Amino acid sequence: MDKARFLPAGDRALVVEFGREISPETNRLVRNLYLALREAGIPGVGELVPSYRSLLVYYDPLATGIRDLERTLRELTAGLGDREWPAPRTTVLPVCYEPEYGPDLDFVAACNGLSREEVVTVHTRTAYLIYMLGFSPGFPYLHMSGRISAPRLANPRKCIPAGSVGIAGSQTGVYPVDSPGGWRIIGRTPVRLYDPDRVPPILLSAGDYVRFVPVGKEEYLAIAARATAGGTAG
Amino acid sequence: MTVLYVEKPGLLTTVQDLGRHGFQAYGLPAAGAADPYALQLANVLAGNDPGEAALEMTLAGPVLRVLAGGLVAVAGADLEARRNGSPLPLWETVAVQSGDVLSFGGARRGCRAYLALGGGVAVPEVLGSRSTYLRCRLGGLEGRALRAGDRVASREETGRIFRRVPAPFVPEYGASHTVRVVPGPQDDHFTPAGVQAFLTGEYRVANDSDRMGCRLAGPAIEHRPGMADIVSDGVPPGAVQVPGHGQPIVLLADRQTTGGYPKIACVVSTDLWRLAQAKPGDSIRFVPVSLDEAHRLYRIYREQFVSLCRQLRTGDMAGKQYRVSIGGTTHDVWVEESVAEYRKR
Numbered sequence: 001m002d003k004a005r006f007l008p009a010g011d012r013a014l015v016v017e018f019g020r021e022i023s024p025e026t027n028r029l030v031r032n033l034y035l036a037l038r039e040a041g042i043p044g045v046g047e048l049v050p051s052y053r054s055l056l057v058y059y060d061p062l063a064t065g066i067r068d069l070e071r072t073l074r075e076l077t078a079g080l081g082d083r084e085w086p087a088p089r090t091t092v093l094p095v096c097y098e099p100e101y102g103p104d105l106d107f108v109a110a111c112n113g114l115s116r117e118e119v120v121t122v123h124t125r126t127a128y129l130i131y132m133l134g135f136s137p138g139f140p141y142l143h144m145s146g147r148i149s150a151p152r153l154a155n156p157r158k159c160i161p162a163g164s165v166g167i168a169g170s171q172t173g174v175y176p177v178d179s180p181g182g183w184r185i186i187g188r189t190p191v192r193l194y195d196p197d198r199v200p201p202i203l204l205s206a207g208d209y210v211r212f213v214p215v216g217k218e219e220y221l222a223i224a225a226r227a228t229a230g231g232t233a234g
Numbered sequence: 235m236t237v238l239y240v241e242k243p244g245l246l247t248t249v250q251d252l253g254r255h256g257f258q259a260y261g262l263p264a265a266g267a268a269d270p271y272a273l274q275l276a277n278v279l280a281g282n283d284p285g286e287a288a289l290e291m292t293l294a295g296p297v298l299r300v301l302a303g304g305l306v307a308v309a310g311a312d313l314e315a316r317r318n319g320s321p322l323p324l325w326e327t328v329a330v331q332s333g334d335v336l337s338f339g340g341a342r343r344g345c346r347a348y349l350a351l352g353g354g355v356a357v358p359e360v361l362g363s364r365s366t367y368l369r370c371r372l373g374g375l376e377g378r379a380l381r382a383g384d385r386v387a388s389r390e391e392t393g394r395i396f397r398r399v400p401a402p403f404v405p406e407y408g409a410s411h412t413v414r415v416v417p418g419p420q421d422d423h424f425t426p427a428g429v430q431a432f433l434t435g436e437y438r439v440a441n442d443s444d445r446m447g448c449r450l451a452g453p454a455i456e457h458r459p460g461m462a463d464i465v466s467d468g469v470p471p472g473a474v475q476v477p478g479h480g481q482p483i484v485l486l487a488d489r490q491t492t493g494g495y496p497k498i499a500c501v502v503s504t505d506l507w508r509l510a511q512a513k514p515g516d517s518i519r520f521v522p523v524s525l526d527e528a529h530r531l532y533r534i535y536r537e538q539f540v541s542l543c544r545q546l547r548t549g550d551m552a553g554k555q556y557r558v559s560i561g562g563t564t565h566d567v568w569v570e571e572s573v574a575e576y577r578k579r
Contacts, residue, residue, distance in 0.1 A: 007419035010500030011528035013470040015419045022465055034259070049258045049468030051492050056468025061529045062536060133261035134466065134492035136370055141466075177370050196360050196372070202260035 004029075004077045006070050011061060016073055017054040022143070026053045027131050031088075031207030032080045033073075042072055050206040051132040052141075090127050090209040093174065093189045095165050096220035097123075101188035108150045108167055108184055119186065120214050122148045127209040128172065138176035138193040138202035140210060146170050156182035163188045165212065174210075176202070187212075190224035236304030236330070236351045240384040244296035244338060246445075249355050249374035249386075250348075250487075252285040254363035258468070258491040265367040268445055268487045268510035269346055271405070271539075272310030276350035278546050279307030279327045279397050286354035287364035287374075289386065291347045293513065295338020296380060298349075303331040304388060305352035309399070311344025311407060311511060326398035344407035344511040353388035367488065368445075397546045403538075410517040411508045413501055415474065416528050420464060420496035424476070428456035432474075432498055433520055437482065441514045445488040448509045450518060454480030455498060466494040472501030472509070474520070484509050502528040504535045 007015040016033060019026040034050045037057065044064030049056040059069055097105055097120045109119045128142035135141075149170040157180060160166070164175045166183025175181060176194035189212075193203045204210065215223070240247075250273065253266025267273035267290055274284035289296075295313040308315050308324050315322040316337045322328060324347070330336065338347070357364050357375050366374025375384060421429060437452035455476045462478040469475065473485045475495040484501060485493070486509065501509060502523060512518060523531075 008416055008500070008525050009419045009468070009497070010416055010470045010472050011502050011525060011532055013468075013500075015467065017419075017467075020465065047255060047258050049491055051467040052465045054467045056470065058470070061532055066525060066529065132466065132492060133259070134490060135261060137257065137260060137262035137372075139261050177372075179370065200260075201361060202257065202262070204260075206259065 004074075006073060008066075009056060013056055013058045014066075014069065014073070015054050015056055016077065019053045022052050022131065024129050027129060027207065029077075029080060030055050032085045033077055034207070035085060036076050036080065037073075040072075040076065042069070044069065051134070088129075088208045089205070090211055091204060092211050092213055093165075093191050094215040094219065094223060095124075095187040095189045095212045096215055096217055097187040098217050100217070101220070102165070102186040104150070104167075104184035105186040108148055108186055111150045112148055114148070119148050123172065123186065124212045124214055127211040130204055130206050130208050130210060132206045133202070133204060135173075136175065136177055136179050136194075138204055140173055140193075140204050142172045142210060144170055144172050150184045152182040153184065156180050160185060161188065162192070162194070163190060165189060187214075188220070190220050190227060192227055235302055235353065235390070236300070236306065236388040237302040238298040238336070238351070238386045239301050240380050240382055240386065241297040241299055241335070243380040243382055243384070244291055245294040246292040247296045247380040248290050248366040248368065248378075249287050249357050250290040250365045251287040251363055253365055253487065254361050254367070254373065257361060261491050262361070263367060263369075263488055263490055264471075265365040265373065265445075266363070266487050267348065267365075269310055269348070269507045271507045272346070272511075273348045273350075274539075274543070275325065275399055275403075275546075276307045276309035276348040277354070278543050279309065279325070279399065280305050280350035280352045281327075281393055281395060282350060282352065282354050284543060286350065287357065288348045288350040288355060289380070291338055291349060293341045293345055295347065297338070298336045298386075300330045300332055300334040300336065301385070302387075303329065303334070305394060306330055306336075307350050308347055309350075310347035312342040313344075313347045314339030314342060315347070325404050327396040329394070329396075341513055345513045346510055351386070351388035353390040356387045356389040369488065399542070399546070403542055405507065405511070407511050409513070409515075410519070411512055412519050412521055413505045413508050414523045414528070414531070415472075415499035415501050415520050416525050417499045417522055418497070419500075421498050423457055423461040423464070423496035424498055425456045425458055428458075428480075429498065431455050432476075432482065433522060435519075437518045437520075439512045439514050439516045439518065443512075443514060445486055447486055447489060448484040448512060448518075450482045450484065452481070455482060456480060457496065461496065463494055464496050466492045469493045469497065470500060472503070472506050473497045474499045474501065486510060502531060504528075504531045 046058035253264035371377030431453040435453035437450035440449040
């Protein structure tokens with residue numbers, strides 16, 4: 001393991017950086033420190049923001065001295081390997097890849113010299129590590145094989161519907177809310193990644209996994225109807 | 235209960251409190267008032283807890299007709315606040331009556347003003363906050379900025395104590411700002427010349443600045459070769475990120491939770507309001523301080539702020555406002571009660 005670095009990010013946050021590259025091993029360290037800190041409940045420690053290779057730790061300088069906090073973080077970081085951490089969860093997301101929901105699937109197929117079906121097969125074959133959530137509430141950053149990569153749109157769309165599954169370079173992700181965006185859209189999930197009236201409001205967590213399974217339009221609509229009937233407004 | 239009818243919405247008027255905290259790990263930005271100092275004092279003046287929801291008005295303010303009166307307070311930028319055409323005092327409690335018209339013009343000093351209503355603005359809490367996050371149409375009034383025809387009401391009646399923020403606690407909003415920064419976390423992504431440019435150059439606030447970030451134009455900040463991008467990581471408020479073009483962006487309340495540009499420094503908490511109040515065209519200079527110094531500044535600021543809020547609440551700086559009519563003109567007269575100690579300073 002690379003030695004962790006502790007860097008100030010202003011006077012109310014600290015970065016614990018485990019490396020400079022993207023790798024599942026580095027991300028695992030981020031996740032485990034995130035879990036350890038949440039469990040430890042250290043006075044003065046506020047929000048935690050896990051990302052690919054570092055954890056941003058917000059703190060209240062009136063409640064904890066920076067040196068005490070850094071010492072505690074060093075101890076926790078050094079002890080991460082001493083115990084078993086809960087196994088990551090895998091969330092299965094049904095996705096309808098039909099043209100109505102995936103307007104760019106043909107483009108992605110053409111980019112890679114594959115058929116539509118082959119793109120879907122590759123996209124649904126593996127479980128993807130959620131390196132981080134960002135961009136919008138609950139948007140998962142997932143890395144995939146280069147076999148179905150595609151460039152972003154030169155002109156981002158004004159509104160991509162919630163649930164849209166996209167590809168940008170060798171990343172794939174899901175738009176949790178209607179938002180502008182430049183990713184190539186290959187399908188849509190009826191599962192709500194973000195629902196402010198649900199506990200928890202955001203379905204996925206950094207460090208867990210997502211797997212996509214293909215569904216037809218009928219099944220998509222049936223799941224969407226159940227989600228609406230679930231009593232959550234908006 | 236105070237009720238306001240929006241005649242004209244102004245450039246960008248939104249409901250904001252101290253932000254939506256606890257969801258940044260899930261990619262949900264905190265939002266909240268760009269200038270929490272002015273928001274909190276407006277609230278205390280209106281008889282609220284400091285973190286209540288109020289209206290944040292930007293550069294060109296709204297025109298609001300009072301449908302039901304109550305206590306209000308305006309703090310922050312000077313947006314030419316008027317009541318029924320006469321200047322409305324900032325940084326003090328004001329009683330408004332049904333039929334009054336509160337109008338705001340263009341920004342004379344500062345960029346953002348806060349209008350607090352006694353009781354706080356009545357909009358539903360979403361994930362623990364009433365702040366508007368425009369990009370996801372979340373919180374506030376239907377997730378959007380105010381529009382003509384909207385009604386904004388307060389939630390509950392409050393007492394009728396009149397308060398005024400003493401002059402030493404009212405910030406000066408000039409056109410040039412010196413802002414202290416703590417270097418890092420990615421200052422090693424820049425050449426020595428790049429760091430030098432950042433710390434000695436004069437930057438102008440660009441027109442496309444918004445609640446997400448204060449965009450600056452000035453001497454280009456040079457990255458080390460191949461180091462203009464980083465693997466995305468978490469970004470605190472005040473982070474100065476520098477994309478490949480070398481022009482810095484200081485991230486504010488609506489920033490995304492993570493970003494992929496290196497951060498040369500972060501603005502200290504006690505100076506963040508300066509960027510929230512900087513107008514397009516204003517000048518910004520950055521001065522480095524140590525982390526210990528930033529913490530010392532923060533401790534002093536918090537002690538003063540807590541003490542000020544306590545004094546305002548307990549009425550040590552309270553007075554009474556009377557409305558008198560002389561020759562057909564209405565005047566508001568402020569009678570201070572216990573100001574002897576304050577005058578001695």
